[in-house]
Amino acid sequence: MSVSVRIPTILRTYTGGESEVSAEGDxxxxxxxxxxxxxxxxxxxxxxxxxxLRRFVNVYVGNDDVRFLEDLATPTPDGxxxxxxxxxxxx
Amino acid sequence: MSTLLDDTTTPGTAGTPAPxxxxxxxxxFGNARALACRECGHEVELGPSYACxxxxxxxxxxxxxxxxxxxxxxxxxxxxxxxxxLLPVPTDIEQSPNTEPGFTRLLEAKNLARExxxxxxxxxxxxxxxTNSFKDRVVACALSAARELDAKVFACPSTGNLANAVAxxxxxxxxxxxVFIPSNLExxxxxxxxxxxxxxxxxxxxxxxxxxxxxxxxGEEEGWAFVNxxxxxxxxxxxxxxxxxxxxxxxxxxxxxxxxxxASGSQLTKVDKAFQELIKLGLVEDKxxxxxxxxxxxxxxxxxxxxxxxxxxxxxKPDTIAKSLAIGNPADGIYVLDVCRRTGGxxxxxxxxxxxxxxxxxxxxxxxxxxxxxxxxVGVLKKLVESGQLDTSLETVVINTGHGLKTLDAISDxxxxxxxxxxxxxxxxxxxxx
Ligand SMILES: Cc1ncc(COP(=O)(O)O)c(C=O)c1O
Ligand SMILES: [Zn+2]
Numbered sequence: 061m062s063v064s065v066r067i068p069t070i071l072r073t074y075t076g077g078e079s080e081v082s083a084e085g086d087x088x089x090x091x092x093x094x095x096x097x098x099x100x101x102x103x104x105x106x107x108x109x110x111x112x113l114r115r116f117v118n119v120y121v122g123n124d125d126v127r128f129l130e131d132l133a134t135p136t137p138d139g140x141x142x143x144x145x146x147x148x149x150x151x
Numbered sequence: 152m153s154t155l156l157d158d159t160t161t162p163g164t165a166g167t168p169a170p171x172x173x174x175x176x177x178x179x180f181g182n183a184r185a186l187a188c189r190e191c192g193h194e195v196e197l198g199p200s201y202a203c204x205x206x207x208x209x210x211x212x213x214x215x216x217x218x219x220x221x222x223x224x225x226x227x228x229x230x231x232x233x234x235x236x237l238l239p240v241p242t243d244i245e246q247s248p249n250t251e252p253g254f255t256r257l258l259e260a261k262n263l264a265r266e267x268x269x270x271x272x273x274x275x276x277x278x279x280x281x282t283n284s285f286k287d288r289v290v291a292c293a294l295s296a297a298r299e300l301d302a303k304v305f306a307c308p309s310t311g312n313l314a315n316a317v318a319x320x321x322x323x324x325x326x327x328x329x330v331f332i333p334s335n336l337e338x339x340x341x342x343x344x345x346x347x348x349x350x351x352x353x354x355x356x357x358x359x360x361x362x363x364x365x366x367x368x369x370g371e372e373e374g375w376a377f378v379n380x381x382x383x384x385x386x387x388x389x390x391x392x393x394x395x396x397x398x399x400x401x402x403x404x405x406x407x408x409x410x411x412x413x414a415s416g417s418q419l420t421k422v423d424k425a426f427q428e429l430i431k432l433g434l435v436e437d438k439x440x441x442x443x444x445x446x447x448x449x450x451x452x453x454x455x456x457x458x459x460x461x462x463x464x465x466x467x468k469p470d471t472i473a474k475s476l477a478i479g480n481p482a483d484g485i486y487v488l489d490v491c492r493r494t495g496g497x498x499x500x501x502x503x504x505x506x507x508x509x510x511x512x513x514x515x516x517x518x519x520x521x522x523x524x525x526x527x528x529v530g531v532l533k534k535l536v537e538s539g540q541l542d543t544s545l546e547t548v549v550i551n552t553g554h555g556l557k558t559l560d561a562i563s564d565x566x567x568x569x570x571x572x573x574x575x576x577x578x579x580x581x582x583x584x585x
Pocket of ligand 1: 149150151284285286310311312313412413414415416417418419475476522524525552553
């Protein structure tokens, strides 16, 4: 499964400035592994030491926050867009 | 390239020297020293950064405060700039056009206190700000940052009130604005933005969807200052002024307990930050105070986590008339839990019917017409008294953050003429009104 991943500004140091990259995998966990194979170290910025999503990062598969889906086990169908976005307060 | 998108962590391309960066002028952020991660302490230089490059934690403004006296503050203008030494704004901030919010009334609410059985109660009425909510405070600080960073566009995702404040402040400052709201917002909030800006964008989705979109745009568009995204650390500091004013208006002392509405949780945590700073600066006596958070049951992820005794906040899809509080994934929710637990307060939620009842209660006891957010806060105050969670012998402040004319629909079915009569004395007499 090939998906596209939108990269937030603070992680673009890993992607050479690219704001959108492609990756493979049929779950979010697999996609993050594949992303880390291409851009070493990026997964550890998104996941904490216990391997869970960091508290202040929101990840969307399509338009849905994965915390409403199956978290890291969320399926990532071919061609879907994944967005990694810092949580921000104030509205 | 605009300074706005210069991220401190973006590397220069190897071989080509980075272009000389036109940074903000000296003193652009007053006594602010750096942006520090609230989670891990990592610091980055003052600029349009909002997430920690190490851990995604929220960046907050850190200061080197000078000695500040009560007299200096009291000699300042009757708006938030009286506290400018404690904000990330330049010393000449008053020279720049802005809406001059703040120094709103603190009313002793004797009738409501009697009704609820509280000894002493005050309402901090922020509905009298320029666009009738506390958001004018945060926007004034964000506008200062946007100006110092040379922003071309001033923008926000909003549950309504913030959009009103951004649109009005941008108009006054002569900077183009683009404001994004969920499409199902109350009509008065839409009109109150659209009258000030050509670019009100309604998004099909809830606030969390709008927030996501704004974050994505902020990552792509150069020169945009999203008040609560890329200049959020500066914006959030504006909420501290609510805490400063309450202390100053009480005669430079802290209340024993305070009830504050919670959407993203930013405002509540900043009132606590304000109280802590006042203590540290010796402007008020150190004493215990309790902070209580208020949510509507249809969007109460923080209250649910509080009651469950956990730190894990499960996001929700909001369904409540309190649309200004309808943030289902509150980024500062965890800090609300910290503050309320640390101070011995609580987080509570009430139903939409209780919100409506509380709007009428505040109106009929104190002559203050609050919007649904204030109804939520007053209703939670009432519930805390009834459940014995709030000590009624302690001095209490409740914050009204917004005006009832913005959410008329919420109660237009609950109140109205008691009778419709012919213009004759006989009709009046027959009506049984007296
Ligand atoms: C009237 C009103 N009160 C309270 C809030 C909640 O503020 P915060 O997101 O800082 O918790 C908002 C907006 O979000 C609001 O519009
Ligand atoms: Zn950090």
